[in-house]
Amino acid sequence: MSYVRPAEFVGKMIDAGESKALMSTRDTVLRAFMAGAILALAAAFAVTVTVQTGNALVGALLFPVGFCMLYLLGFDLLTGVFTLVPLAWLDKRPGVGPGAMLRNWGLVFLGNFGGALTVAVMMAVVLTFGFSMDPNEVGQRLGEIGTDRTVGYADHGAAGMLTLFVRGVLCNWMVSTGVVAAMMSTSVSGKVIAMWMPILVFFYMGFEHSVVNMFLFPSGLMLGGDFSIGDYLIWNEIPTVVGNLVGGLTFVGLTLYATHARTGAPRRGKVMTDPEDVPAPAKVGA
Incomplete structure (x- = not known):
């Protein structure tokens, strides 16, 4: 069977956190x-598909291709290390402390931003023929997304900031579930199917992902979005990063660690660790 049981993949989560912290x-x-x-690139693809088909669900169904590719290739997102690295610290792995964890988060943030910004510049060139003409329909939509998801939150004040933060929490609840899902199977097909489901949910629901936004908002600024760098940082990126940290660590990392790596004391009596351990009913007349 290619399925990996929870107690086993939680061990893999801790090992992965240690490896990333010491890299x-x-x-x-x-x-x-x-x-x-x-x-x-996956976000640009999904926006393009959505604009051309007029159906956001189609874009959301196809967006996870990028997430699956990057994790199968062994690359790292900030949202993933938010969830995995703290587990190695909690498990008291040698060399993994607060300093190593913060170092990893900072380097991954810078690397993610550099990669997303590079693609943002490339896509802006493609969508404007080297800035020689106005952006096409896809480029205009990217500009609108940037405006809607910065100034749109600011228009609601504190309620907008709360909504932004909660969307960040919900996002990394799903995205980190996708990270963990890749460890639930030993086959490529199993990993892809398991990852695809939660990533589809996050993208279609419009939750806020700090790394996707590192592409969307610089692109929006270059393609005529009516917002500033300050709007982007204050009314999106910073609250989204905090929400992503809380969502992934609280609802995925710590929860799985607490119930599968540091399980509570069992009640008195025989403990059935798996449904397969339950004895089959006796045959009539036996």
Whole structure:
């Protein structure tokens, strides 16, 4: 069977967190750069499909292709290390402390941003023929997304900021579930299917992903969006990063760690660790 049981894949989560925390600076930044670039291309693809078909569900159904590719290639997103690296610290893995964790987060953030920004510039060139003409319909939509999801929140004040934060929480609840889902199977097809489902949910629901936004908002600024860099940072990126951290760590990392790596004491009596351990009913007349 290609299915990996929870107690086993939670162990893999802790091992992965340790590996990422102790990775060299060069490899950490390079893998993060490629993850940001691939996810940005997937976002551009999804927006293009949505504009051309007029159906947001089609774009959402296809967006996970980028997420699956980057994780199968071993690249890292900020949303993923938010969930995995703290588990290695909690598990007291040698060399993994607050400093190593914050170092990893900072390097992955910079790498993701560099990759996403690179693709944003490339797509702006493609959509405007090297800035020689007005953006096409896809480019105009990218500009509108940037405006709607910065100034649109600011128009609601504190309620808008709360909504933005909660969307960030919900996003990484789903995205980190996708990260973990890749560990639930030993086959490529199993990993892809498991990852696809939660990523589809996050994208279609319009939740806020800090790395996707590293592409959408720089693109929007270059393509005529009516907002500023300050709007982007204050009314999207910073609250989204905080929400992503809370969502992934609270609802995925700590929850799985608490119930599968540090399980509570069992009640008295025989403990059935798996449904397969339940004895079959006796045959009549036996």
